[in-house]
Amino acid sequence: MSEKVKVTIDGITVEVEAGMSILNAARQIGGEVVPPAMCYYSKLEGSGGKCRTCLVKVSKGSEKDPRPMPKLVASCRTGVMDGMEVQNITSPEVIEARKGVVEMLLINHPLDCPICDQAGECHLQDLSYEHGLAKTRYEFERRTFDKIDIGDKIQLHMTRCILCYRCVYVADQITEQRVHGVLGRGDASEISTYIEKAVDNDFSGNMIDVCPVGALTDRTFRFKNRVWFTKPVDAHRDCPTCKGKVTLWYKGEDVIRVTGRKDEFGEVEDFICNTCRFETKKTSDWVIEGPRHIANTSVISSNHYETLKPLPVIQNNPVLIESNKVEFERATKI
Numbered sequence: 001m002s003e004k005v006k007v008t009i010d011g012i013t014v015e016v017e018a019g020m021s022i023l024n025a026a027r028q029i030g031g032e033v034v035p036p037a038m039c040y041y042s043k044l045e046g047s048g049g050k051c052r053t054c055l056v057k058v059s060k061g062s063e064k065d066p067r068p069m070p071k072l073v074a075s076c077r078t079g080v081m082d083g084m085e086v087q088n089i090t091s092p093e094v095i096e097a098r099k100g101v102v103e104m105l106l107i108n109h110p111l112d113c114p115i116c117d118q119a120g121e122c123h124l125q126d127l128s129y130e131h132g133l134a135k136t137r138y139e140f141e142r143r144t145f146d147k148i149d150i151g152d153k154i155q156l157h158m159t160r161c162i163l164c165y166r167c168v169y170v171a172d173q174i175t176e177q178r179v180h181g182v183l184g185r186g187d188a189s190e191i192s193t194y195i196e197k198a199v200d201n202d203f204s205g206n207m208i209d210v211c212p213v214g215a216l217t218d219r220t221f222r223f224k225n226r227v228w229f230t231k232p233v234d235a236h237r238d239c240p241t242c243k244g245k246v247t248l249w250y251k252g253e254d255v256i257r258v259t260g261r262k263d264e265f266g267e268v269e270d271f272i273c274n275t276c277r278f279e280t281k282k283t284s285d286w287v288i289e290g291p292r293h294i295a296n297t298s299v300i301s302s303n304h305y306e307t308l309k310p311l312p313v314i315q316n317n318p319v320l321i322e323s324n325k326v327e328f329e330r331a332t333k334i
């Protein structure tokens, strides 16, 4: 059995496996204690350490060496020690530093939320509301790029990219061949597909789901609707390529988008294939499980469809399938 250590985050003590990062230890506690993460993604190896939004204060290093760490640390890249004490929302220093990080990320990122497809589910938008300044101190011209179509299903708008590298890790780790990456350094860094080569493999669409901002968007969904007017519903199908567990986003009776199912930390539970995401947009392609639970802090939950009786999970049971149809019709009509 693996060794366990005790760590206290914002006054809450939790026992976790030795070697776990502070961020993941905080996720075991959940809620407000969890630092925001714009670049770390638990399903992508090597991710994290780029954006600094997850900074925390280690006020006690460990039981053996109680000295505090001299600087704020990236919680996604710092391992817990037995007896460690960490401050996240209880540290004014961390809140101040996070404000600075958000200001820095917004130097180049445009505040075009009203026309951005990611609005309503953008982590940078949430952070800006929480920590952002109403005005900018930046006097220079912001860098801007033309939009690039990466294949016929994905669009890259580099102007919005915060260089978190998540999409690069997706391309590297879950598609067969990496054809895009980050080129250039500093202000000149950009995601590029090497002569705009299309990313056309079975899992490339997952780049859209991992992008924390609106830099990579689904061309089959772009400008079709605002996400808070849609109704997310969990569904599955027997897919030979992936697990086939998705969220369908309905407008009336039409499926206008298919995505992976995101957990409370904004990460997909399972990566899905492009056939599920882009090619199967009829209700008859899917077995509907029921409304997707959306946190009530999200603007998407403004649709009150979840007040309906939750739909039963269907497992080839004709009675349940029939009753599900009735419930589902009610849910999508409201």
Ligand code: SF4
Binding pocket: 160, 161, 162, 163, 164, 165, 166, 167, 168, 191, 207, 210, 211, 212, 213, 215, 216
């Ligand atoms: S395009 Fe999106 S996922 Fe890729 S590096 Fe930029 S912000 Fe991150």
Ligand code: FES
Binding pocket: 036, 037, 038, 039, 040, 048, 049, 050, 051, 052, 053, 054, 055, 074, 075, 076, 077
């Ligand atoms: S989430 Fe830790 S540095 Fe980005």
